[in-house]
Amino acid sequence: MRSRARHAVLAVTGAALAGAPLVLTVSPADAAGTRGTISVHRGGPARSLPFTAHRDGEAVISFAASAPGVSWAREGAESAVVSIAVDGRHVTDLVVPSSDPIPRGLGLGHVGKGRHKVTLRFAKGSAPAARRVTLRHPEVRMPVAEALALRHAPVVVGRTGWPLGDPYQNATTDAPLIAWHETRPADTPGHKIIEYSVVWSNEDGGTDTPALMARWGRTTDIEWIYRVEVDASGRRVDGTGVYQAPMHLTLKFTGRYEGDHPVLQTCTDNNNMCDVVSPDAPLRFLLDASRTRPDGRAREVVMDREPWTYRIAAQEMVREGKIESPSDPATPGVGDQRTYLFAEFAKTTGGATGTGSVPGVALGVRLKSDPSALYRSDHDEPTWSIDRDGAVATTVELPAGTAVSDIASIEAVRRPTGAGDNGAPATVTSINRGFFLDDSYLPQPSSVTWQGSVTLTQAEPSAVLWRP
Known part of the structure; x- marks a missing residue:
């Protein structure tokens, strides 16, 4: 039992052999921490994670990585770096930019059938504030599909x-x-x-x-x-x-x-x-x-x-x-990203009817508090409208504190990207998602979607796509 406890156990079931990923769970004896956790320290020893591959193939490792005292927002505290080797060969590095756990996945390269060892070390390049990296629930897999x-x-x-x-x-x-x-x-x-x-x-x-x-x-x-x-x-x-x-x-x-x-x-x-x-x-x-x-x-x-x-x-x-401070949606400078509507829409451009620049499309937002004001994704800068077709992403800067419930309408605006206008129509067929970031800069659930078909022309260059 003591020998078995020193090694992680790779469970191979009939389903795994039939094509499901082979999964390794870490043994606490090698984790140097709480159950299911590996910690590597500045100046400390490397930690190891043994596993057995029951076939040749590509392996990947996943975990939730955090580094206390680290913040990508602060100079001198940007990240901690972990060097990862397989059987003594340096395979990949991991930059850990947060004190909060972040799910990460890395390739380990090709491994042959048999026993192997992943080695993890606290590495050079780590910020002065970084002292430790914690990897929770480490798992090695050999995906088939x-x-x-x-x-x-x-x-x-x-x-x-x-x-x-x-x-x-x-x-x-x-x-x-x-x-x-x-x-x-x-x-x-x-x-x-x-x-x-x-x-x-x-x-x-x-x-x-x-x-x-x-x-x-x-x-x-x-x-x-x-x-x-x-x-x-x-x-x-x-x-x-x-x-x-x-x-x-x-x-x-x-x-x-x-x-x-x-x-x-x-x-x-x-x-x-x-x-x-x-x-x-x-x-x-x-x-x-x-x-x-x-x-x-x-x-x-x-x-x-x-x-x-x-x-x-x-x-x-x-x-x-x-970042512009204070944020001002009337200027083109980038403000606090929590003030932006992050949107994705789909468009196609028709054939040109004349000479000149191709039309792009921008999104515009009107608020219930002042429907006369149009906040545009391109800030009325011609080269910032989107001329590529298919599904595209953009953002619209709005006054601080704006929520989806404050939006009166979202419209599409046709805008030539340069001198002249070649007359091509632009058709918008969907808004696939629209969300704001929360106080922690994480996306809130999307609450803006629309499907239809609106064609923008020289004569009618704008149209409402969405209302609450």
Whole structure:
């Protein structure tokens, strides 16, 4: 019994062997803490988590991570970093930006059948205020249905600002938070294209913050980073791997692989990739990319199912001094994010009837207290209206304290994005969600939805979509 207590137990049932994920629960003897908890301390020993894989495959680890004394909103207290190894090989790092537990998932890479050990250490790059990291309910899984996506997921080496920058800068800015994948059929029958995307806490370069809120509905940075074709057996088709390079170029991946995992490095201030990796870069991230985006929805909804990402994004804006104080919806500067309506709507653009710029669409909000005032997502800035089609996200800044119950109407406004107007109609067919952040910067339940069809033209450039 004593020997068995020293190891975590992997229960393999008939259902698991038939295709359900294999699940590992941590043994308290190795947890160095309360039951179901692992704690790693600054200057303390590493902690281990043994597990047994009953087949070859990709493993992932999940837990609720917290670091007492840490806050992404405070300089000098931004995060704690945990280094994670499997069988002595450094696989991934974890940036813990909160003293409150946050659910996290990380890839552990390919493991062979048999016994293995995950090792967790308190790592360099942690903020001075960070003293301990607590990982509650750690669990190692070997998903079956998502195994293909996990197999080809990219390793993202941290941004170092070479040659003079901070090699640990992702522990204080532009931290990679979550990842996901999408698939589509390839031209070759039976083949698939898999594309991987990452959400960062912000971008230090590229689109400025007010434009991010207007055109994308968030201050995080969301980028696709790697795309590859696989054959019917899941093998990578040679020469098909591409990545999003600086200047948003799509380049052929010519770097190294760890098994089927391409190794990329964040090498620009707006989180584009390079396939030549700094050999001494200390941080690396293998995020759990097993989930995908719901069909027909904007990329931003991947944040909705991880509500803590909104808090981290808002806290980075506060710490970096990017928030207007006091907030004023009459100015284009970004105010307190709790004053914004976060909305997602769907639109299509028809054919042009003349020359000039393409029309975009902005959302406008009128309040019961003053229906004559229209608060616009684009702040009446032409380039901030949204010209891309499909499901798109935006935000509308409103007076502090506004709630959904204060809204009289939400309308769509057609606005050319530049000189002239090419005459194309824009049709809005839905508002998929609309919510405010609560006092803790977490999304409140969506209470704004609408479906229909409203076409905006030069003659009739605006229309009401929703009333309470």
